Amino acid sequence: MALVLLLAVACITPTAARDDGLVAGIDVLLLDGAHLVEGKRVGLVTNPTGVDRDLRSSIDRLAAHPGVTLVALYGPEHGVRGDAQAGDQVGSTRDPRTGVPVHSLYGEHREPTAAMLQGVDVLVFDIQDVGARFYTYPYTLANVMRAARRAGIPVVVPDRPNPVGGVQVEGPVLEPEYASFVGQYAIPIRHGMTLGELARLFNEGFDIGAELHVVPMRGWRRDAVEPGHALPWVLPSPNMPTPDTALVYPGTGLVEGTNLSEGRGTTRPFELIGAPYVDADVLADRMNALDLPGVRFRPAWFTPTFSKHAGELCGGVQLHVTDADAFRPVRTGIALLAALQSLYPDAFAFLPGERPFFDTLVGNSWVREAILAGETASDIEARWLPGLQRFEAMRVRYLLY
Structure with missing residues (x-):
């Protein structure tokens, strides 16, 4: 009998009336979508780019939120604090500021294990992508979604801009036999999608089947090629300085x-x-x-x-x-x-x-x-x-x- 996966893909529509220009998904989440994390034990996948419009860390925002219990952090390539060079394995440790355990997703394991997800009610993924297929963060997201599906844990993706714009697509589409951690799915090199949009594509178009909640930004235009202007530029990795x-x-x-x-x-x-x-x-x-x-x-x-x-x-x-x-x-x-x-x-x-x-x-x-x-x-x-x-x-x- 065929296995049928039910996809729960929810998009939170911002309700705040005032126009503040571009507002990242993490701000929208805590303003209009807090019900997704309030009263829950939260695991956060992030790195230094996970900041709000005032450059406050998503780690600190969630740790200080009165309705949230931050119980775990997960680090992609370069680590939660962005201190590892390209390709360097990232170890598991404890965050010195919050005391929360940090699990590496770029070391022995590329996706969360069942033990890493113990005691987690919801996973939040807040990382800035750069708009190129061979950057590793979209595949950390895909791996997190697969692990969350197996564990029955919802995934929340507060969206961020594609810094090279959302109109132009370019380059050859990945051939499946060349799939790797710098390209898991049949998408072109310049895909023209935000990370939240990629999450939707991976989840439904490529059949991950997680319970996925994408929190859109407010005020982003697809034709905006203005990296670092609409939101402050934080290095996504050590060799992505500007x-x-x-x-x-x-x-x-x-x-x-x-x-x-x-x-x-x-x-x-x-x-x-x-x-x-x-x-x-x-x-x-x-x-x-x-x-x-x-x-x-x-x-x-x-x-x-x-x-x-x-x-x-x-x-x-x-x-x-x-x-x-x-x-x-x-x-x-x-x-x-x-x-x-x-x-x-x-x-x-x-x-x-x-x-x-x-x-x-x-x-x-x-x-x-x-x-x-x-x-x-x-x-x-x-x-x-x-x-x-x-x-x-x-x-x-x-x-x-």
């Missing part, structure tokens, strides 16, 4: 799968791209000649203090976004890698592996093969458009704004 980083990341994040430095170990990660073998002026001239929309390339030299090419002088470029609405980060990232393959075929390389990491990031093998074969970014983009159009037709059912 709003500009988030804007370029869906494209230059792919550089992590190559022997180029993606700028880790500098003050401008993912904006500075280069390697010791690159002539900065030549690369900048080649990229600017492409006349890509919304971006210019400045020749740059830099020496990373850690990560790839640490201590070595690298030539390369810095991306300067001149028109955020016109800028297409994924197309730009592919064009940059195609240019480097053309200019330095004997030096540029994708990182090796039984499954190259680039393939895991991009969600297939054909993009890498196309770059090596000398195809242009326009050729590659044309090949991903049919899958992107199918995703857009599905995506519209889960949008909130």
Whole structure:
């Protein structure tokens, strides 16, 4: 007999009359949706980005709420306090400010165990995403939802903006055989959805089947590409220091799968791209000649203090976004890698592996093969458009704004 999962997806409609501009979901939850957490033992999945509009931590807000008992914290990649580097395992501990136990979701376990959920009545997930498929926070959310479904615990997601906007979608849709913790589901690299919308998509479109309550923001527009302006910018991870980083990341994040430095170990990660073998002026001239929309390339030299090419002088470029609405980060990232393959075929390389990491990031093998074969970014983009159009037709059912 087929198993039928009943989805309880509730969207809280804010009722406050005054217009305060953009109001994050955590503020709306405590103003208009407190019944979801009042009188309950709450487990909170968060990190430093979990703040209200006055930069007060969601941990502190819930811990101080008279009707809430905060009993557990859960940390994603980089930890509850954001002090772990990319890929570093995060341990379980106790929060020094509140004394609440902290369980790691980026160590031995990637989703809460039954023991971690003992004594929890409701799980709240309050983390800022950056709008790129290969960021890990959406999959921590998916894992939390799966564990909550098994335990019969509802999940509340106070929504936050997509800092690179909610209109444009871009890049190849993940092929299922390339699923990983940097891409679990068949979505494109730039998905144009908020984390609350992704939760709805994962829950219903990809059949997680949790009891899910998304608390929408008030005052967010889909066409807003203004990261860090509508709400204060708090680093989502150690190498996402500025709003500009988030804007370029869906494209230059792919550089992590190559022997180029993606700028880790500098003050401008993912904006500075280069390697010791690159002539900065030549690369900048080649990229600017492409006349890509919304971006210019400045020749740059830099020496990373850690990560790839640490201590070595690298030539390369810095991306300067001149028109955020016109800028297409994924197309730009592919064009940059195609240019480097053309200019330095004997030096540029994708990182090796039984499954190259680039393939895991991009969600297939054909993009890498196309770059090596000398195809242009326009050729590659044309090949991903049919899958992107199918995703857009599905995506519209889960949008909130």
